[in-house]
Amino acid sequence: MLQRQPGINDIPTQIKNxxxxxxxxxxxxxxAIKLFIKDGFHxxxxxxxxxxxxISIGSLYEYIASKEDILYLVCDSIHSxxxxxVTNAMPKVKHGRQALKEVLEKYFxxxxxxxxxxxxxxxxxxxxPPQWQKRVLENELRITGLFVxxxxxxxxxxxxxxxxxxxxxxxxxxxxxLGHMWTFRRWYLGRHYTIEKYIALQTEFMLGLYGQAQDxxx
Amino acid sequence: MLQRQPGINDIPTQIKNxxxxxxxxxxxxxxAIKLFIKDGFHxxxxxxxxxxxxISIGSLYEYIASKEDILYLVCDSIHSxxxxxVTNAMPKVKHGRQALKEVLEKYFxxxxxxxxxxxxxxxxxxxxPPQWQKRVLENELRITGLFVxxxxxxxxxxxxxxxxxxxxxxxxxxxxxLGHMWTFRRWYLGRHYTIEKYIALQTEFMLGLYGQAQDxxx
DNA sequence: ATTATCTATAGATCTATAGATAATGC
DNA sequence: ATTATCTATAGATCTATAGATAATGC
Numbered sequence: 001m002l003q004r005q006p007g008i009n010d011i012p013t014q015i016k017n018x019x020x021x022x023x024x025x026x027x028x029x030x031x032a033i034k035l036f037i038k039d040g041f042h043x044x045x046x047x048x049x050x051x052x053x054x055i056s057i058g059s060l061y062e063y064i065a066s067k068e069d070i071l072y073l074v075c076d077s078i079h080s081x082x083x084x085x086v087t088n089a090m091p092k093v094k095h096g097r098q099a100l101k102e103v104l105e106k107y108f109x110x111x112x113x114x115x116x117x118x119x120x121x122x123x124x125x126x127x128x129p130p131q132w133q134k135r136v137l138e139n140e141l142r143i144t145g146l147f148v149x150x151x152x153x154x155x156x157x158x159x160x161x162x163x164x165x166x167x168x169x170x171x172x173x174x175x176x177x178l179g180h181m182w183t184f185r186r187w188y189l190g191r192h193y194t195i196e197k198y199i200a201l202q203t204e205f206m207l208g209l210y211g212q213a214q215d216x217x218x
Numbered sequence: 219m220l221q222r223q224p225g226i227n228d229i230p231t232q233i234k235n236x237x238x239x240x241x242x243x244x245x246x247x248x249x250a251i252k253l254f255i256k257d258g259f260h261x262x263x264x265x266x267x268x269x270x271x272x273i274s275i276g277s278l279y280e281y282i283a284s285k286e287d288i289l290y291l292v293c294d295s296i297h298s299x300x301x302x303x304v305t306n307a308m309p310k311v312k313h314g315r316q317a318l319k320e321v322l323e324k325y326f327x328x329x330x331x332x333x334x335x336x337x338x339x340x341x342x343x344x345x346x347p348p349q350w351q352k353r354v355l356e357n358e359l360r361i362t363g364l365f366v367x368x369x370x371x372x373x374x375x376x377x378x379x380x381x382x383x384x385x386x387x388x389x390x391x392x393x394x395x396l397g398h399m400w401t402f403r404r405w406y407l408g409r410h411y412t413i414e415k416y417i418a419l420q421t422e423f424m425l426g427l428y429g430q431a432q433d434x435x436x
Numbered sequence: 437a438t439t440a441t442c443t444a445t446a447g448a449t450c451t452a453t454a455g456a457t458a459a460t461g462c
Numbered sequence: 463a464t465t466a467t468c469t470a471t472a473g474a475t476c477t478a479t480a481g482a483t484a485a486t487g488c
């Protein structure tokens with residue numbers, strides 16, 4: 001499995017006190033994230049960010065070297081949060097179909113809660129410098145990797161015999177993206193389904209229940 | 219079904235000759251689309267667009283009122299193209315599972331060919347003025363609507379008994395988005411699957427073939 | 437003395453338009 | 463005369479930094 005690289009310390013700074021660097025960068029990222037969600041990366045100015053972070057524009061540039069660095073701080077912060085929440089949501093012991101149902105529910109609820117953040121990543125990744133784009137994609141892959149692990153365990157039990165190595169990988173991507181779908185089609189889906197109903201229906205699809213007796217709680 | 223509004227004539231202009239307006243706007247959109255794909259909307263300047271469209275910056279502003287108008291021309295042009303291709307790809311007479319397989323194949327191939335355009339819509343829709351964002355979403359919905367129609371026909375034959383009105387709608391969204399997934403995860407999927415293999419596996423998932431005898435051509 | 441922070445602004449854009457010029461049609 | 467096109471630039475940004483000031487620690 002891919003190792004997570006802590007991104008917050010990749011950016012050079014003149015400031016000696018490293019705790020202060022971490023603290024200020026968090027301030028900056030927290031301020032920027034709200035502004036980027038509202039107005040997008042390019043329409044947000046560094047001055048707005050400095051103001052929202054309650055530091056001067058001069059200080060801001062002691063902690064980052066360019067505006068793009070701020071976007072990287074933001075993307076990294078979002079991924080840490082998503083990964084933390086998804087990892088915590090993973091079922092500990094259960095196996096088989098029931099485990100998959102549980103994972104889907106938890107993950108989709110995470111997507112539901114973090115809609116704005118996920119959308120931001122989709123919109124603004126391309127604005128990052130190439131080497132950091134790559135980092136963002138690695139983060140995406142690591143989250144999908146969590147689903148690969150779970151599906152592999154389920155495959156062991158033989159409850160979903162259609163799953164082989166190739167299809168597990170793709171199924172994991174499908175899960176990831178169908179979670180994201182709730183965020184970027186929410187303007188429509190949110191008017192027609194509750195998140196609970198959405199989860200129920202997508203679980204049905206993922207388990208391939210067409211034409212079979214449906215679980216009573218669906 | 220939603221009616222398509224031809225967007226190219228929504229933007230006011232001082233130019234009297236309407237054929238010329240159509241022609242120049244196509245020039246502008248064609249030039250802008252390449253630049254937006256490469257550098258994004260905000261990093262592309264109106265001067266670059268004018269130059270690539272082979273008109274002066276002054277003339278450019280005779281055909282549009284703001285830079286955002288250009289983005290709308292671009293989004294509208296992309297949607298027209300996607301819809302044209304998808305509509306043409308719809309199977310004419312076939313019913314049942316075979317029809318679904320065919321639709322999926324054709325649609326996914328369209329996504330494959332139009333990757334860059336689809337990605338651009340995802341990235342830049344938010345940069346449009348609100349009333350045009352709405353238009354873009356309507357266009358998205360109309361494409362999904364094509365799948366709803368086809369799934370409804372298949373449901374009539376009773377070959378996929380799990381499909382009721384609610385799940386047809388969501389299944390159509392899933393198809394749409396799993397096509398898009400090929401475009402925005404291509405950096406990974408493209409290294410592990412051919413588009414043909416991707417289509418085969420996704421078709422398997424959509425038809426809920428897990429654990430059933432698999433079609434020989436898959 | 438050293439480190440962190442601030443103000444003020446250089447320098448480099450970029451959009452949009454005014455006003456001049458060229459092309460077209462009667 | 464009318465319509466389309468062009469050049470030149472006003473006006474409004476915005477990022478990033480230089481150099482001054484304040485805070486901290488010995």
